[in-house]
Amino acid sequence: MHLDLLFDFLRFPSVSTDPARKGAVASCADWLRSRLAEIGLDAAIHPTEGHPVVLARNEHRPGRRTVLIYGHYDVQPEDPVAEWTSKPFEPELRNGVIYARGATDNKGQILAHILGVAETLKAKGELPVNLIFLIEGEEEIGSTHLEAFLAEHKSELQCDVIAVSDTGMVAPGVPTFTYGLRGIAALELRVAGPKTDLHSGIYGGAVMNPATALARLLATLHTADGQVAIPGFYEKVRPLEAWERESWSKLPCDDEMILSVTGAPALFGEAGYTSLERLWGRPTAEVNGIGGGFQGVGTKTVLPREAFAKLTFRLVPDQTPDEVLDGVSAHLRAASPAAVGLEIQRGHGGEPYITDPHSEFGKAAQRALVRAFPGKDVALIREGGSIPIINTFKRVLGVDTLLLGLALPDCAAHGPNENFPVANFEAGILLNQTLLEELARTA
Amino acid sequence: MHLDLLFDFLRFPSVSTDPARKGAVASCADWLRSRLAEIGLDAAIHPTEGHPVVLARNEHRPGRRTVLIYGHYDVQPEDPVAEWTSKPFEPELRNGVIYARGATDNKGQILAHILGVAETLKAKGELPVNLIFLIEGEEEIGSTHLEAFLAEHKSELQCDVIAVSDTGMVAPGVPTFTYGLRGIAALELRVAGPKTDLHSGIYGGAVMNPATALARLLATLHTADGQVAIPGFYEKVRPLEAWERESWSKLPCDDEMILSVTGAPALFGEAGYTSLERLWGRPTAEVNGIGGGFQGVGTKTVLPREAFAKLTFRLVPDQTPDEVLDGVSAHLRAASPAAVGLEIQRGHGGEPYITDPHSEFGKAAQRALVRAFPGKDVALIREGGSIPIINTFKRVLGVDTLLLGLALPDCAAHGPNENFPVANFEAGILLNQTLLEELARTA
Numbered sequence: 001m002h003l004d005l006l007f008d009f010l011r012f013p014s015v016s017t018d019p020a021r022k023g024a025v026a027s028c029a030d031w032l033r034s035r036l037a038e039i040g041l042d043a044a045i046h047p048t049e050g051h052p053v054v055l056a057r058n059e060h061r062p063g064r065r066t067v068l069i070y071g072h073y074d075v076q077p078e079d080p081v082a083e084w085t086s087k088p089f090e091p092e093l094r095n096g097v098i099y100a101r102g103a104t105d106n107k108g109q110i111l112a113h114i115l116g117v118a119e120t121l122k123a124k125g126e127l128p129v130n131l132i133f134l135i136e137g138e139e140e141i142g143s144t145h146l147e148a149f150l151a152e153h154k155s156e157l158q159c160d161v162i163a164v165s166d167t168g169m170v171a172p173g174v175p176t177f178t179y180g181l182r183g184i185a186a187l188e189l190r191v192a193g194p195k196t197d198l199h200s201g202i203y204g205g206a207v208m209n210p211a212t213a214l215a216r217l218l219a220t221l222h223t224a225d226g227q228v229a230i231p232g233f234y235e236k237v238r239p240l241e242a243w244e245r246e247s248w249s250k251l252p253c254d255d256e257m258i259l260s261v262t263g264a265p266a267l268f269g270e271a272g273y274t275s276l277e278r279l280w281g282r283p284t285a286e287v288n289g290i291g292g293g294f295q296g297v298g299t300k301t302v303l304p305r306e307a308f309a310k311l312t313f314r315l316v317p318d319q320t321p322d323e324v325l326d327g328v329s330a331h332l333r334a335a336s337p338a339a340v341g342l343e344i345q346r347g348h349g350g351e352p353y354i355t356d357p358h359s360e361f362g363k364a365a366q367r368a369l370v371r372a373f374p375g376k377d378v379a380l381i382r383e384g385g386s387i388p389i390i391n392t393f394k395r396v397l398g399v400d401t402l403l404l405g406l407a408l409p410d411c412a413a414h415g416p417n418e419n420f421p422v423a424n425f426e427a428g429i430l431l432n433q434t435l436l437e438e439l440a441r442t443a
Numbered sequence: 444m445h446l447d448l449l450f451d452f453l454r455f456p457s458v459s460t461d462p463a464r465k466g467a468v469a470s471c472a473d474w475l476r477s478r479l480a481e482i483g484l485d486a487a488i489h490p491t492e493g494h495p496v497v498l499a500r501n502e503h504r505p506g507r508r509t510v511l512i513y514g515h516y517d518v519q520p521e522d523p524v525a526e527w528t529s530k531p532f533e534p535e536l537r538n539g540v541i542y543a544r545g546a547t548d549n550k551g552q553i554l555a556h557i558l559g560v561a562e563t564l565k566a567k568g569e570l571p572v573n574l575i576f577l578i579e580g581e582e583e584i585g586s587t588h589l590e591a592f593l594a595e596h597k598s599e600l601q602c603d604v605i606a607v608s609d610t611g612m613v614a615p616g617v618p619t620f621t622y623g624l625r626g627i628a629a630l631e632l633r634v635a636g637p638k639t640d641l642h643s644g645i646y647g648g649a650v651m652n653p654a655t656a657l658a659r660l661l662a663t664l665h666t667a668d669g670q671v672a673i674p675g676f677y678e679k680v681r682p683l684e685a686w687e688r689e690s691w692s693k694l695p696c697d698d699e700m701i702l703s704v705t706g707a708p709a710l711f712g713e714a715g716y717t718s719l720e721r722l723w724g725r726p727t728a729e730v731n732g733i734g735g736g737f738q739g740v741g742t743k744t745v746l747p748r749e750a751f752a753k754l755t756f757r758l759v760p761d762q763t764p765d766e767v768l769d770g771v772s773a774h775l776r777a778a779s780p781a782a783v784g785l786e787i788q789r790g791h792g793g794e795p796y797i798t799d800p801h802s803e804f805g806k807a808a809q810r811a812l813v814r815a816f817p818g819k820d821v822a823l824i825r826e827g828g829s830i831p832i833i834n835t836f837k838r839v840l841g842v843d844t845l846l847l848g849l850a851l852p853d854c855a856a857h858g859p860n861e862n863f864p865v866a867n868f869e870a871g872i873l874l875n876q877t878l879l880e881e882l883a884r885t886a
Contacts, residue, residue: 182644186742195706200729201625201828204757205721206701208711211730211752215661222655258649263638268651268782278648286643287654288745293732294753299629299790301755302731309654310737312744314647339711347742385644 002115003093005035006425009073009107010091010100016051016074016141025051025137028073032135039118041133046153048145051137055153060130065443066159067436068132068399070389071110071166072139075102076414083416096422103420105413109165109406110135112425116432128440132159139166143389150396161361162393163435165428167405170379171252172421175369178403179357180280180382181390183315185324186347189332190308191217193340197293197302204303208339211292211307217342218309220335221285225271228285230331233324238317238354240281244380248276251379253409261409280382284314285328312347314384321349350388355400364438365402371438372431404431445558446536448478449868452516452550453534453543459494459517459584468494468580471516475578482561484576489596491588494580498596503573508886509602510879511575511842513832514553514609515582518545519857526859539865546863548856552608552849553578555868559875571883575602582609586832593839604804605836606878608871610848613822614695615864618812621846622805623723623797623825624833626758628767629790632775633751634660636783640736640745647746651782654735654750660785661752663778664728668714671728673774676767681760681797683724687823691719694822696852704852723825727757728771755790757827764792793831798843807881808845814881815874847874 012028015021029045029052036043036056043056051074060066078088078101086092091100098108113133120127134157138144150157169176193210194203223229255267255275269278278284292307294300313324329344336342356362357380366378383403390401406424407413455471458464472488472495479486479499486499494517503509521531521544529535534543541551556576563570577600581587593600612619636653637646666672698710698718712721721727735750737743756767772787779785799805800823809821826846833844849867850856 184644184744193707198705199828200727200731200755201627201757202826203701203705203722204729204827205725205727206710206712206718207705207707208709209729211733212661212665215658215730215733215752216665218655218658219662222659258646262641262646262650264636264650264782265784266651266782267649268780269649275649279646282648284643284648286647286652286744286746287658287736287750288643288743289736289738289747290654290658290750291734291738293730295732295734299753299755300731301627301729303729304732307730307733309658310742312643312742314644337711339707339709341708383645384647385642 002425002429003422005115006098006108006111007091009111010102011089013089014074014102014137015077016138017077025074029054029137032073035114036133039114040121046149048149050145053137053146053149054133054135056133058127058131063443064128064130065161065439066130066132067439068134068157068159068162069113070134070162070164071113072106072136073110074137074140075105075107076140080416085417093422097419098422098425099417099419101418103418104407104411105418106139106166108420108425109428112406112428113165113432116429119429120433120436127436129436131436132157139389143392146389147392147396150392154396157397159397159399161439162399162401163404164390164401165404165406166387167383167403168407168409169405170381172408173373173376174252174379175373175376176379176381176405177357177362177366177369178381178383178405179362180317180354181352181387182283182384183319183321183350183352184386185313185315185321185349187311187325187328188308188345188347189217189311190306190343191336191340192306192343194303194305197305200301200303207303208337209303210340211304213337213340214290214292214307214309217332217335218287220331226269227271228283230285230327232327233283236318236320236323237283240277244281245277247380248280249274251276251381279384281316283316283319286312286314288312314386315352317352317354320351325349350386351391353387353390353394354382360442361400361402361439364442365404365435368431368435368438369404371434372427404435445868445872446865448558449541449551449554450534452554453545454532456532457517457545457580458520459581460520468517472497472580475516478557479576482557483564489592491592493588496580496589496592497576497578499576501570501574506886507571507573508604508882509573509575510882511577511600511602511605512556513577513605513607514556515549515579516553517580517583518548518550519583523859528860536865541863541865541868542860544861546861547850547854548861549582549609551863551868552871555849555871556608556875559872562872563876563879570879572879574879575600582832589832590835590839593835597839600840602840602842604882605842605844606847607833607844608847608849609830610826610846611850611852612848613824615851616816616819617695617822618816618819619822619824619848620800620805620809620812621824621826621848622800623760624795624830625726625827626762626764626793626795627829628756628758628764628792630754630768630771631751631788631790632660632754633749633786634779634783635749635786637746637748640748643744643746650746651780652746653783654747656780656783657733657735657750657752660775660778661730663774669712670714671726673728673770675770676726679761679763679766680726683720687724688720690823691723692717694719694824700852722827724759726759726762729755729757731755757829758795760795760797763794768792793829794834796830796833796837797825803885804843804845804882807885808847808878811874811878811881812847814877815870847878
């Protein structure tokens with residue numbers, strides 16, 4: 001019965017980035033609203049300039065905690081389709097694992113919350129908290145219209161705390177509470193030389209090569225032992241706390257696991273930190289793309305007129321995108337030689353996020369996790385990625401978010417053969433019930 | 444009459460790289476053979492596995508110098524057609540300048556030699572030397588079948604010296620003798636990291652970024668003041684001679700000219716050398732192309748699985764491509780960190796070329812230039828580019844080549860609006876006559 005509902009949900013090809021799927025996205029929102037109404041919530045579709053938002057709530061009463069559960073019903077494209085074992089929008093159960101696009105990200109996880117609420121309402125007739133479901137259709141395309149929606153519906157979205165299941169578990173069966181996310185700051189640089197590509201025989205040696213100049217600039221971003229070498233880059237970085245380092249060192253995910261998942265020949269990072277500390281607690285400077293000159297087969301002896309690199313910086317508290325991009329730009333301009341031009345284009349930014357896992361709500365979340373995964377210790381982690389909407393919630397609604405994810409390291413979110421174990425789905429249904437109970441206790 | 448013939452020659456779209464033009468290339472070779480026969484030479488078409496070679500000779504007699512004049516009747520593609528003022532294969536004369544694909548490279552220059560021979564034969568009934576015309580149809584595609592042809596026809600191609608007009612003049616009206624060319628050695632390197640592109644948030648910081656590693660490797664190729672920093676790179680480099688530096692310093696081509704032609708913001712090169720010395724007498728390491736990761740519009744937060752660069756090195760005497768590539772490979776392997784893989788693919792190579800401008804033939808060539816450009820000093824130069832066939836001549840036939848080019852810096856060879864002044868065409872016709880006379884005198 002739970003699985004039948006999930007399979008129905010997964011059959012909608014609700015790919016938000018694909019204009020041809022606009023109808024499927026809308027049908028998926030309608031289906032979701034009906035399910036929320038069916039279990040006794042007051043549910044409505046809210047059109048936006050993009051895909052609709054689905055809102056649902058129980059009857060709110062004074063004196064209770066108000067909890068907002070956020071999720072999304074849109075999914076990533078299914079490409080490359082040929083690499084799927086079963087069809088991406090025809091869910092299949094194999095060895096206790098559900099395979100379909102959206103199984104983990106995020107249909108499986110948000111439906112677990114909805115079914116948890118359904119179970120409670122069926123068993124007890126009411127919920128222990130004032131509840132709001134906010135389920136959007138544009139998470140995979142940057143939550144384009146959600147900030148305006150939040151601002152517009154600010155009063156009806158007022159709440160004490162937000163819960164989201166869209167992050168990971170460190171290993172199967174290990175309840176995981178994510179209390180921090182890295183931020184991001186993007187920047188593109190373009191090194192420009194001669195007005196056209198030049199013959200590298202005729203002019204090579206007397207004209208600076210923009211590709212060489214770019215490489216030399218990028219080489220100034222790090223020290224040989226992996227630190228970011230931009231002046232002031234670490235100034236605002238909050239040092240890792242002793243308990244974090246201690247706690248992370250005991251987690252069941254080691255370098256062997258990272259090597260195996262990534263296939264890298266060896267691991268490498270900032271000296272003085274473990275891999276998890278580098279991923280979750282330290283900022284980075286990464287080249288996401290680089291290009292210039294002749295990239296075809298064989299040789300073309302040009303001195304390219306320009307070369308570019310796309311950079312993103314992952315940020316940790318208390319770095320801010322603007323300050324980091326100011327520092328990076330100043331560093332690049334100072335390091336760029338006069339014989340080439342340098343254009344810097346600043347991209348998007350997102351603040352790092354951190355919440356105190358030992359706060360009242362944090363402790364409640366951990367009790368809920370222990371009850372949903374009996375006999376297991378809760379892993380307290382940060383994650384290396386960025387979920388900008390979490391900062392938007394903080395900024396617009398003034399509320400912290402509890403990240404209680406159910407995604408496994410090999411869930412293949414965004415890739416072929418995305419999957420979600422039935423065990424995680426059932427644990428998610430239970431987690432919703434224990435979470436609302438534990439949050440109610442904080443009132 | 445001379446111009447009519449050149450225009451006929453230029454009307455053949457003899458683009459050797461374009462299979463659709465195979466017929467036009469063949470017709471052009473036939474036309475050329477007829478012209479050579481018409482003026483009294485023994486001329487023949489020699490098919491190859493590619494485009495045909497046209498050979499022509501006068502009656503050879505003992506006791507005379509034997510001179511081989513090399514040129515090519517194939518041309519570069521006419522793209523981008525939209526940027527031509529007149530049609531590329533409909534030659535037009537504007538203000539004393541001929542505009543057409545091949546006008547300079549090489550139809551105008553080789554036809555000038557043929558017409559010079561025609562004038563001499565018409566006036567005197569015979570030539571002062573034993574002459575061989577070797578005119579190929581594959582120069583623009585790497586002279587693919589010429590080396591085999593030379594080996595096969597070695598005995599009938601025996602000669603004392605070779606003359607080629609396919610290089611440049613330092614400035615309009617300045618007779619120019621090119622006595623050296625740089626060689627070339629090509630290499631592609633690929634830095635490989637994880638087995639697929641990774642999420643730069645999830646894995647950035649703990650896995651070495653191949654694009655960053657590539658940039659750091661490329662940054663080791665040079666010192667800050669523009670020297671190539673590969674150990675042993677300069678070991679075999681023959682120092683510039685005092686007379687060369689003295690003579691080049693007086694040439695009518697300065698940094699302003701290079702800045703204006705290239706549009707570079709400023710010039711830059713190896714410390715301690717002038718621009719001409721850097722271009723003609725010093726070796727280089729150039730990045731011709733670089734790529735890796737996401738190169739589209741906007742941001743994609745990947746840690747790329749690999750990144751590559753295409754390098755060519757311009758060589759000067761007495762560097763050899765093999766030794767240089769050995770040194771570069773050893774340097775790159777030593778500099779490459781263990782956390783990424785490094786693949787090196789060696790490409791083609793060509794030896795640098797140098798001949799003594801003060802040799803008997805060199806002095807004869809300079810006398811011929813002075814007679815063809817009365818009242819002007821001869822510019823003795825080297826060039827930065829590479830003409831591999833010159834080394835093939837030396838290797839297979841054992842003969843030096845005199846480079847007496849008529850191309851102006853703004854001739855737009857290979858580009859739109861290729862052009863050749865009538866004055867250079869007529870000077871070339873005269874130069875052929877003075878050259879054969881002066882070479883005859885060395886006997």
